[in-house]
Amino acid sequence: MYDISIAIPESLQSDFIGYSFMSKLAGESxxxxxxxxxxxxxxxxxxxxxxxxxxxNILEGLIERDNIIDIANVTPATLRSLANxxxxxxxxxxxxxPKYHTNxxxxxxxxxxxxxxxxxxxxxxxxxxxxMPQMSVxxxxxxxxxxxxxxxxxxxxAGCEYVYCCGQFFKGNNNPRATITFVDLGKTITxxxxxHLKLLLNGIEAIKWALQEGNTTKFGDEPGGLGLKLxxxxxxxxxxxxxxxxxxxxxxxxxxxxxxxxxxxDFPGTIVTIELKLGDPNFYILDTEDEETQNxx
Amino acid sequence: xxxxxxxxxxxxxxxxxxxxxxxYNIIEEEIASKRSISLDFKGIEIITSAFLNSAVGRxxxxxxxxxxNSALHIVNIPNDDxxxxxxxxxxxxxxxxxxxxxxxxxxxxxx
Numbered sequence: 001m002y003d004i005s006i007a008i009p010e011s012l013q014s015d016f017i018g019y020s021f022m023s024k025l026a027g028e029s030x031x032x033x034x035x036x037x038x039x040x041x042x043x044x045x046x047x048x049x050x051x052x053x054x055x056x057n058i059l060e061g062l063i064e065r066d067n068i069i070d071i072a073n074v075t076p077a078t079l080r081s082l083a084n085x086x087x088x089x090x091x092x093x094x095x096x097x098p099k100y101h102t103n104x105x106x107x108x109x110x111x112x113x114x115x116x117x118x119x120x121x122x123x124x125x126x127x128x129x130x131x132m133p134q135m136s137v138x139x140x141x142x143x144x145x146x147x148x149x150x151x152x153x154x155x156x157x158a159g160c161e162y163v164y165c166c167g168q169f170f171k172g173n174n175n176p177r178a179t180i181t182f183v184d185l186g187k188t189i190t191x192x193x194x195x196h197l198k199l200l201l202n203g204i205e206a207i208k209w210a211l212q213e214g215n216t217t218k219f220g221d222e223p224g225g226l227g228l229k230l231x232x233x234x235x236x237x238x239x240x241x242x243x244x245x246x247x248x249x250x251x252x253x254x255x256x257x258x259x260x261x262x263x264x265x266d267f268p269g270t271i272v273t274i275e276l277k278l279g280d281p282n283f284y285i286l287d288t289e290d291e292e293t294q295n296x297x
Numbered sequence: 298x299x300x301x302x303x304x305x306x307x308x309x310x311x312x313x314x315x316x317x318x319x320x321y322n323i324i325e326e327e328i329a330s331k332r333s334i335s336l337d338f339k340g341i342e343i344i345t346s347a348f349l350n351s352a353v354g355r356x357x358x359x360x361x362x363x364x365x366n367s368a369l370h371i372v373n374i375p376n377d378d379x380x381x382x383x384x385x386x387x388x389x390x391x392x393x394x395x396x397x398x399x400x401x402x403x404x405x406x407x408x
Contacts, residue, residue: 115310119343138377144343145381148312152347156314214388221358222314223392226346226384291379293372297365297386 002070003035008044012051014179014273016261019245022054023267026185029058030268033065041082042073049168050181052087052107054271057164057183059091060109085166102129105167105180110151122147126178131171133278143276146234149227150182150272157217158186158270169278176278177240185269190247192217203249204260211244211251231274232256238283241275298327299372303340310343317351324352328360328368339373349382354389362390 006025012018039059059069071093074082082088083095085104105125110118126132127140135143154163167180193199193206196217201209209215211232216224232253235242242253246269250261277283300323303309306316320336327334338344356365374382 112313114308115306115312115316116308118312119310141343141377145345148310148343148345149347152313152345156347214391221355223350223354223357223385223389224347225392226350226388230346230381291376291383293370293374293379295366296371296379296383297362297369 001036002038004032005038005040008039008041008047008055010043010045012044012047014048014051014181014243014275016250016263018048018051019243019250019267019271020263020265022051022058022271023245023263023265026054026058026268027265029062032062032067034067036068037062037070039069039071040073041071041075041078045075045077047078047081048179049081049085049087049104050166050179050273052082052085053164053166053181054183056087056090056107056166057109057185057269060164061185081168085168087166101125102131103169103171105165105169105178107164107166109162109164110155111162112148112151112155118148118151119144125167129169132169133176135278139283142234146231146274147180147182149231150274153227154182154184154186154270154272157189157192158184160184160186160269171278178276178278179273180276181271181273183269183271188247188266188268189244189270190249202262203247203266204251204262205249207244207246207249207251208258208260211253235274235276238280239277241273243271243273245271298332299335299337300324301337301339309340311341311348311352312343312345314347314351317348317353320352321355324356324369325359328356328364331368333368333370335370335372337372338375338378341378344378344381346381346385349385350389353382354385354392357386357389357393 009021062069071091079095079097083097084100086106088095090107112118122144151163163182163184165182167178169178189210190203190206193209194201211228213229214225218224236256244251245267247266248263250263252259302311302320305319324334
């Protein structure tokens with residue numbers, strides 16, 4: 001009945017195994033066109049909702065290449081999380097459970113043409129949810145800023161029209177947190193950095209270069225290289241986690257400690273996953289003294 | 298001239314390099330005409346470094362610190378955004394200094 005069946009594994013989490021699966025799937029999917037493809041969730045009993053950003057981006061790419069996608073056999077164990085973040089609705093999978101938005105950041109693609117709308121979306125998806133820990137205005141602002149630094153980076157450097165995102169909240173009293181994934185299927189960090197430096201760095205080396213303050217692959221009269229530094233600072237103060245995957249590189253930073261792993265299959269784009277701790281409402285303390293605005297140049 | 302960023306962008310967010318370029322063009326025109334300009338951040342809720350690099354950082358490719366200090370003024374900017382602006386300025390100065398050294402190095406090699 002189908003030309004191809006893609007089996008979603010039993011457990012899909014934001015870790016090396018999960019990203020390895022996504023990398024292989026994303027690479028292989030680029031070769032498919034005009035096929036009928038079954039996305040089979042029969043064996044899947046756990047999927048972290050934020051990974052729907054990657055899966056959704058891959059599936060939309062398949063649809064753009066004239067494939068027919070059929071999501072099948074979603075089990076009760078994963079139905080709720082896939083329904084709540086809007087993923088099943090997006091890909092026309094019929095379901096009959098009530099949809100609750102409170103534990104997810106909706107699956108969405110952005111192009112940032114409407115900046116106010118994008119800001120309002122994250123404002124409401126992150127901070128407007130029932131049961132969310134209260135956070136200072138400064139902390140909310142720092143989080144929103146970092147999210148947009150990621151989105152702008154993706155659209156500017158990857159050369160794609162859209163960046164996809166999806167997120168999951170874990171709101172229990174023990175370690176409440178939000179995990180949000182952003183993904184683009186554009187030029188990899190490896191390709192951009194190597195073009196810029198005229199070197200042949202691997203994925204890990206390229207990501208580590210891009211994470212250093214002041215490093216940018218922009219040419220010409222526009223400086224850069226601050227966005228990823230701001231993101232790292234935020235996650236350090238927040239005691240959160242940063243994961244970046246591009247080409248064959250997987251880099252994870254927790255408490256300024258960098259862990260790297262080489263992926264067997266190149267991811268044909270860039271994934272950024274952030275884990276924000278929600279337990280400390282005042283994690284981002286800012287200097288409240290008025291600063292001088294004269295002669296700052 | 299007072300430039301209200303929110304009015305120009307028709308948004309309470311200043312996120313992208315293309316939004317920054319709109320502001321850059323206004324600033325550049327005023328400074329090139331020897332007029333002073335005040336950038337008003339009132340009503341702007343979120344700013345990225347990408348926006349500030351494009352709107353302000355690029356100015357260092359054409360103007361010195363003293364020229365910018367006398368012509369460009371910043372008003373109604375919250376402290377955290379001002380801290381970000383100062384980082385962008387610091388980075389832009391280093392970037393164009395490096396770029397100048399790099400270009401001078403190239404000229405030396407190919408003279």
